[in-house]
Amino acid sequence: MSVSLAMQRYAAEIYRLQQDHEQVPLSLLTSQVDSSAQAISSMVKRLQKLGFLVHEPYRGVRLTADGERIAMPSLRRHRLTEVFLVKVMKYDWATAHDLSDTFEKGINDEIEDRMDELAGRPTRCPHGEPIPSKDGVMPLVKDMPLIEVPSGSDCVISRVRTHDMGKLNYIGELGLVPGTSFHLMSCAPFKGPLRLQMKPHDHLIGYELAESLWVEVSKMGPGNTPPLQRTTK
Numbered sequence: 069m070s071v072s073l074a075m076q077r078y079a080a081e082i083y084r085l086q087q088d089h090e091q092v093p094l095s096l097l098t099s100q101v102d103s104s105a106q107a108i109s110s111m112v113k114r115l116q117k118l119g120f121l122v123h124e125p126y127r128g129v130r131l132t133a134d135g136e137r138i139a140m141p142s143l144r145r146h147r148l149t150e151v152f153l154v155k156v157m158k159y160d161w162a163t164a165h166d167l168s169d170t171f172e173k174g175i176n177d178e179i180e181d182r183m184d185e186l187a188g189r190p191t192r193c194p195h196g197e198p199i200p201s202k203d204g205v206m207p208l209v210k211d212m213p214l215i216e217v218p219s220g221s222d223c224v225i226s227r228v229r230t231h232d233m234g235k236l237n238y239i240g241e242l243g244l245v246p247g248t249s250f251h252l253m254s255c256a257p258f259k260g261p262l263r264l265q266m267k268p269h270d271h272l273i274g275y276e277l278a279e280s281l282w283v284e285v286s287k288m289g290p291g292n293t294p295p296l297q298r299t300t301k
Contacts (some may be wrong), residue, residue, distance in 0.1 A: 073142070082139070094112065153167055223284065
């Protein structure tokens with residue numbers, strides 16, 4: 069079965085969106101893909117016919133196992149390109165996602181392998197998202213949203229889950245990048261601010277910003293017990 073690059077890119081975008089949505093509404097997919105609603109509808113029908121996704125009217129779409137498989141090459145190339153742009157070409161991490169959307173379209177397998185080598189064989193993109201292996205295996209990431217972590221916990225930022233350039237610039241200024249450790253001192257109720265104890269300065273961040281941060285918890289605090297850690301693949 070021949071799978072086009074366009075099909076891979078659509079599958080990759082659906083894969084990204086379904087990490088936060090059980091079913092991906094077509095309206096949401098349309099807002100994330102630079103194509104007309106008619107073109108997106110046509111591609112969805114094509115992917116469904118080939119068994120790569122399931123479309124439930126009025127709910128949305130979700131990839132099948134085969135659909136996730138064809139998404140891996142495009143996800144790998146996109147996230148690897150982000151690393152290359154930031155680490156080798158010295159672009160800012162806030163612009164890497166949008167630049168990668170254009171940059172990756174001119175990359176073949178040979179260039180991809182060279183970029184991987186020059187970037188140091190990365191396993192995460194600059195925002196912390198896992199990079200699939202060359203053979204299409206997505207690394208498992210066990211983390212959880214910061215907003216679900218009880219106060220008193222020791223955490224390490226795992227992923228920054230936003231493409232909003234304003235938020236990324238501000239998060240970068242605060243030093244809340246993947247790999248940064250902190251102690252969650254307090255969480256105000258009713259979507260109030262969170263106080264983070266970290267070096268060299270403590271930070272008070274709003275709930276909206278905290279929603280973009282996913283963390284690995286090394287020591288769970290005494291606050292209310294949150295949901296089980298989520299495993300992302």
